Amino acid sequence: RLVTGEYGWSANMERIMKAQALRDNSMSTYMTSKKTMEVNPEHPIIKELCKKADADSKDKTVKDLIWLLFDTSLLVSGFALEEPNTFAGRLHRMIKLGLSLDEDAADDDEDVPELEESGGDAADSSKME
Numbered sequence: 194r195l196v197t198g199e200y201g202w203s204a205n206m207e208r209i210m211k212a213q214a215l216r217d218n219s220m221s222t223y224m225t226s227k228k229t230m231e232v233n234p235e236h237p238i239i240k241e242l243c244k245k246a247d248a249d250s251k252d253k254t255v256k257d258l259i260w261l262l263f264d265t266s267l268l269v270s271g272f273a274l275e276e277p278n279t280f281a282g283r284l285h286r287m288i289k290l291g292l293s294l295d296e297d298a299a300d301d302d303e304d305v306p307e308l309e310e311s312g313g314d315a316a317d318s319s320k321m322e
Contacts, residue, residue, distance in 0.1 A: 194231045195270040201227060204271030211273070230266055238262075254290060257283045 197203060202210065232239050242262075245255045264280045267273075274280050289295075 195266040195272070196229050196231055198227050198229075208271070208273060228267070228270075228272070230263055232262075254286075257286055261287065 234240075242255060242258060245252060246259075249255070261280075261283050264274055264283075
C-alpha cells in the first residue's frame with residue numbers, strides 16, 4: 194500500500210495539477226507528496242523476496258519484482274507511472290520468466306499473425322481460440 198504525507202497533494206490532486214496547461218513547475222516540486230510504501234513483513238511474498246534478496250543482492254529478477262510491487266502500488270493508489278515503458282519491460286520479463294521462455298530470445302513481432310474479423314455473433318466473438 195502506498196501512502197502520502199499529510200500536507201502534500203493526493204493522487205487525484207497531483208493528476209489534476211499535472212494536467213494544467215499554465216501550471217507553475219516550481220510549485221509542483223514542493224507540493225508533490227512524498228510517497229511511502231507500506232508492506233506487511235509477515236506476508237509470504239515479502240518474506241520470500243527478503244530471502245532471495247539476502248541470497249543474491251544483485252539478482253535482476255528480485256529487483257524487477259520489487260520495482261513491480263512499487264509500481265503496481267502506485268497504480269492502485271491512483272498515481273501515474275513516470276516511466277510506463279520501464280514498467281512494461283519489467284512486466285514482460287516476469288511473464289517470460291513465468292513461462293520459462295529464454296530472455297535472450299528475439300522479440301520479433303513479425304511472427305504474430307494479424308487479428309481476423311469474425312462475422313459471428315457477440316458470443317462467438319468473445320471466445321478465445
